[in-house]
Amino acid sequence: MPGFIYTYACSEEERSLCHMEMRMLFGIESRLNIIKSSTEIDPSRSPFIKERLEVLYEGDNLSDIMEQVEQIQLGETTFRVVFVKTNDLEGTEKVEYKERLKIERDIGWRINGEADLHHPDLIFGITLLGGRWYFGKYRKSEAIWLRHLKKPREYSTALSTRVARAVANIAVPNPDGVRAIDPCCGIGTVLVEALSMGINIVGRDINYHVTSGARENIAHFGLEGEVTLGPISEVSKSYDVAIIDLPYNLYTHATPEEQFSILKHARRIANKVVVITIETIDDMIRDAGFEITDRCVAKKQLFSRQILICE
Incomplete structure (x- = not known):
């Protein structure tokens, strides 16, 4: 039954x-x-x-x-x-x-x-x-994600709270004993959703202004979470899963080499990685040492993001 x-x-x-x-x-x-x-x-x-x-x-x-x-x-x-x-x-x-x-x-x-x-x-x-x-x-169900729509600090290219919440569930379906990291966390949209569900996750970003904004957003909703400043290359701890909303060429001018470096370091620090990308980067992911085990597309009108589970 x-x-x-x-x-x-x-x-x-x-x-x-x-x-x-x-x-x-x-x-x-x-x-x-x-x-x-x-x-x-x-x-x-x-x-x-x-x-x-x-x-x-x-x-x-x-x-x-x-x-x-x-x-x-x-x-x-x-x-x-x-x-x-x-x-x-x-x-x-x-x-x-x-x-x-x-x-x-x-x-x-x-x-x-x-x-x-x-x-x-x-x-x-x-x-x-x-x-x-x-x-x-x-x-x-309570639409908890709706409470997180209005943040003190906003970022135009951030995921919607609805997509961010689904991504957190995809990355950590069972939070018990799982340690997660978002090493390109931006203003913390994924962090807020994950922390509100009791997921043990830390954030990191290379931009001082966005890490400051992420901390402010997390505190605004009465949550507690660690957000540090620095590149993924400096992360020395290991995690069960990493969530990477890959910096987009369109907005941040990240080069393919920089994107590949992020993926290589993600392979080093995490057993599983959920990658969010606006481009098809299957070859890059394989070259970084991953196998794509599942995938989907999150659409919004003409704009779409690929969400890839990599192990």
């Missing part, structure tokens, strides 16, 4: 990035905007996850769920039941609005507790997927 069901939402431009994040977080991807997994993820970690259902009961028929929920004894704890909409489902699995409301009410009547539609202590969810019904604890 799957432990969790997650629903997703992303634009067509974000789909490639969303699917890579899925693969890293769950080991699989789903072409539908819903995924079943035994992996427990805080839904607020991902900019694409809408909600999570922690499965308590399942059955072939809705009547199976009706019988099982009668076991729930909440006492004075208030609750609400919501139907988790799966808009990609068609045919017999598509449940119309009025029927969803009826199902919510019918299940609610069978739970021993006090219903509260506005401020419940617990929210339960019910959904139909793959011909089976699932019921469990419901949790809606």
Whole structure:
């Protein structure tokens, strides 16, 4: 039995990035905007996850769920039941609005507790997927990345907070015991997202003004993180993963030789590197000693970035 069901939402431009994040977080991807997994993820970690259902009961028929929920004894704890909409489902699995409301009410009547539609202590969810019904604890995602849109220090070429959050998840899907570094951190967009998810990450950059800005941005959101000044060539510690938003020729006039040097030093200090680039640099990455194990494209209108997992 799957432990969790997650629903997703992303634009067509974000789909490639969303699917890579899925693969890293769950080991699989789903072409539908819903995924079943035994992996427990805080839904607020991902900019694409809408909600999570922690499965308590399942059955072939809705009547199976009706019988099982009668076991729930909440006492004075208030609750609400919501139907988790799966808009990609068609045919017999598509449940119309009025029927969803009826199902919510019918299940609610069978739970021993006090219903509260506005401020419940617990929210339960019910959904139909793959011909089976699932019921469990419901949790809606919070768009934490939205809180980080307005920073004291801005940088016109920085990643969006939404992309930065997905990149942090791709690089560090399970933060336990993982040490990460962003050696070209700029004003700290990736650092803020990673630190807000409890990822152990440090930042570094060769530009004094941007490292100062990164520290200010991190502190602005009540986070703590180390940001040092200097080139990646001076990094002596080893890390499990490095995130490198490669300096772009278009903006920073970094030469191919300088880009290659960054990659070579990344190979020296990290077991895995997530590279973000606006150019196709597969040959350069291979020459630096990496193998590209996965890739996606993050688009925004006519502008696109390649995100490469290198090991």
